[in-house]
Amino acid sequence: MLIIGIAGGSGSGKTTVVNQIIKNLPKESVAVIPQDSYYRDNGKLTPEERAKINFDHPSSIEFTLLTKHIDCLKKGRTVEMPIYSYLTCARAKDTIPVKPHEVIIVEGILILTNPTLRKRMDIKVYVDADDDDRLMRIIGRDIEERGRNFREVLEHYRKFVKPMHLQFIEPTKRYADIVIPQGGKNQVAIDILSSRIQMNLHRR
Numbered sequence: 645m646l647i648i649g650i651a652g653g654s655g656s657g658k659t660t661v662v663n664q665i666i667k668n669l670p671k672e673s674v675a676v677i678p679q680d681s682y683y684r685d686n687g688k689l690t691p692e693e694r695a696k697i698n699f700d701h702p703s704s705i706e707f708t709l710l711t712k713h714i715d716c717l718k719k720g721r722t723v724e725m726p727i728y729s730y731l732t733c734a735r736a737k738d739t740i741p742v743k744p745h746e747v748i749i750v751e752g753i754l755i756l757t758n759p760t761l762r763k764r765m766d767i768k769v770y771v772d773a774d775d776d777d778r779l780m781r782i783i784g785r786d787i788e789e790r791g792r793n794f795r796e797v798l799e800h801y802r803k804f805v806k807p808m809h810l811q812f813i814e815p816t817k818r819y820a821d822i823v824i825p826q827g828g829k830n831q832v833a834i835d836i837l838s839s840r841i842q843m844n845l846h847r848r
Contacts (some may be wrong), residue, residue: 647764648749651756651816652827653779653809654700655781660828661771662751668838670813673845675717677746679752681726682710682834687734694733700808710750714764717744729745735797746845753809756816766844768816769837772819773827 648665666674679754684706686697705795724739756762756770779801784796802825817823822840824833 645739645744646766646841647714647718648747648767648841649755649762649765649834650751650767650769650771652822652824653754653773653775653778653813654753654805655778655785656771656773657781657827657829658751658753658771660717661769661824662749664828664831665749665833665838665841668835669747669841672743674731674749675742675746676749677710677713677725677742677750677757679705679710681707681728681740681812683728683733685728685735687732687735688828690735696735698804698808700753700756700804700812702812705752707756707758707761711761713742714748714750714761715737717742717748718764719740720744729771747841753813756819757812762819767837767841768820768824769819769822769824772817772823772825773828777827 648656652663662676662784666676670782681819683699686694689697709726714723716723722741722743725742726737726739729736743777750761750765756768762768782801782805783794783797786792787794792800822833822837824830824837828834
């Protein structure tokens with residue numbers, strides 16, 4: 645089993661990179677573990693308290709559970725991945741079963757901030773992108789998927805996303821084995837990464 649970590653700032657194009665890698669690998673050989681599924685359950689909080697949650701801080705992620713699930717997959721066991729809603733800030737009662745695959749991709753803005761999780765990764769990737777491009781993607785995503793209006797998105801970016809990116813996320817670039825500039829638009833880098841993954845699989 646090959647564990648690949650794909651990190652990068654919010655709106656950098658991580659999901660695009662993941663989808664391109666999946667297309668380049670054999671069918672049914674990849675399982676994706678999104679960091680976002682492991683946000684702590686805050687469903688009991690009031691709407692006012694939920695608005696103050698800092699989703700861009702490492703403490704917002706239940707890394708213990710995420711690491712445990714990676715370890716279980718490496719041992720050949722199926723795990724029950726949580727389902728998290730940004731609208732309610734809560735985990736659903738249902739879960740998603742994830743079976744062991746040849747390649748496990750762990751994807752999220754904060755995954756390289758945790759030393760224990762980093763040790764589980766065979767390949768660490770950082771998806772880099774221009775700050776303005778990231779902000780444009782964040783605006784579109786948060787309005788469409790997270791129920792925020794334009795002003796709320798900008799305020800959230802100013803208060804949480806930008807400072808946390810500078811403090812926690814961008815510094816993890818130094819842990820990456822591969823840095824992909826221009827986000828999901830860099831097809832050459834994605835193809836090189838895909839070839840590297842295939843090479844590692846053949847060696848195993």
